[in-house]
Amino acid sequence: MSVSLLNGSGCLDALTAPGVAAQLDAFVTKTITPEPREGNPPVRIVETEAGMLNSIGLQGPGIDAFLTETLPRLAAQHLRVWVSVGGFSSSDYAGICERLEERDDVDVVELNLSCPNVDEAPESAAEIVAACRERTKARLYAKLSPANSDIAESARAVVAAGADGLTLVNTLRGMALDPATLKPRLARAFGGYSGPALKPVALACVLACARAVDVPIVGLGGVQSGQDALELIAAGASVVSLGTILFTDPAAPGRIRDELKCEATARGYGDPLEVRGVANG
């Protein structure tokens, strides 16, 4: 058994880039909502000095079209599929979980409890997890926000409510200004900040949660190299996801897998997973 590499939700379309998805151990869908959504108006993506801002806002086909069109096409690609689920109330989330329960081609349900580009559900993350747990036997991962003031406490609460694992982290809210006009470059002004600058934030969240709960952790945030992936594992992750890097380097999964192995070997570890928790000294 070795470290699995996944994509961050929303950072890869396996239907248009099947060759990239085939390099991964599982494919995570873009967050699915109850109804189809067009997302936010453009401009929705801008590059900044040390990362990228997006305000896509959960664009997607909705659960009906996902089940009848998208999921069968993903299954035909023989991918292990993690479905990212979102909504605006706990019943939205739980309703989608119930619909996914009919399908045996879903490996994990990842609850996106942390999208900075839409208004959040009024319930707490733990209440949403509890509502989903009642309606599904699927493995449930809770994706938490790095903006959380006490992420370890949230981790304890979602695990107590029935989460089987954690995905850490989603983007942080940010803004970029046009240097000439000093107006926001994104139409909605705010967006989710991702990329290299997120790595220290992700490392801190992974370590804090690994100390608080004993469930598998998917680490993501700013991974660009095998060294970055190894650091997330040292902090406590057992799975690593690639996000923004996939927009610029479609060969990243294979490259990072090779680099990860080399970085572990160079430190005397037979398998990168043996590094898990080393930072928790």
Ligand SMILES: Cc1cc2nc3c(=O)[nH]c(=O)nc-3n(C[C@H](O)[C@H](O)[C@H](O)COP(=O)(O)O)c2cc1C
């Ligand atoms: C363009 C874009 C779209 C995203 N869409 C989603 C989404 O639908 N659901 C979700 O949970 N996270 C979404 N994310 C967040 C990523 O999955 C990931 O958590 C974040 O980008 C941090 O990883 P990175 O720094 O490696 O990109 C999106 C990120 C980007 C850049």
